[in-house]
Every structure is written in structure tokens, then in C-alpha cells.
Amino acid sequence: MQTYRNMATAAKASGQITAAFLSTVEIWNPGTLESPSQAEQRFLYVTPEPGTVVFLGTGVLLMALNRIRRRW
Numbered sequence: 001m002q003t004y005r006n007m008a009t010a011a012k013a014s015g016q017i018t019a020a021f022l023s024t025v026e027i028w029n030p031g032t033l034e035s036p037s038q039a040e041q042r043f044l045y046v047t048p049e050p051g052t053v054v055f056l057g058t059g060v061l062l063m064a065l066n067r068i069r070r071r072w
Contacts, residue, residue, distance in 0.1 A: 011017045024046050 008017065008022075012019070012022065026047055
């Protein structure tokens with residue numbers, strides 16, 4: 001886990017990563033009950049914007065409605 005933090009810190013210091021981007025990144029660390037922060041990092045993902053989820057949901061809904069309409 002520390003390796004990824006060091007890499008991210010170095011990238012931010014050199015200007016490769018902006019603070020705006022880092023505010024959208026979430027790090028999931030599974031950990032253990034005895035030492036929650038000592039486990040390896042498993043997943044690194046970016047939280048999608050709400051608009052992206054709305055567009056995706058609308059597209060899926062329209063495809064489903066189109067499929068239902070063609071059956072009639």
C-alpha cells in the first residue's frame with residue numbers, strides 16, 4: 001500500500017496528477033481486523049459522475065423499451 005502512496009505523491013509533486021483528479025479517486029483497502037491499514041491495496045477506482053450514471057441508465061431503459069416495442 002505504501003508503494004502506491006509513494007507513487008501517487010511523487011506524481012502529484014511533479015504535476016502529473018492534479019488535486020481535482022485526486023478528489024475523485026477512492027482507494028479500497030481490505031485490511032484485517034488486527035491491522036486494517038497493513039494489507040495490500042487490491043482495487044483503485046474512480047467514482048463516476050452522477051451524469052454518467054444517468055446517461056447509462058437512460059440508454060439501457062431506451063434499449064429495453066425499443067425491444068419491447070418491436071415485439072408488438
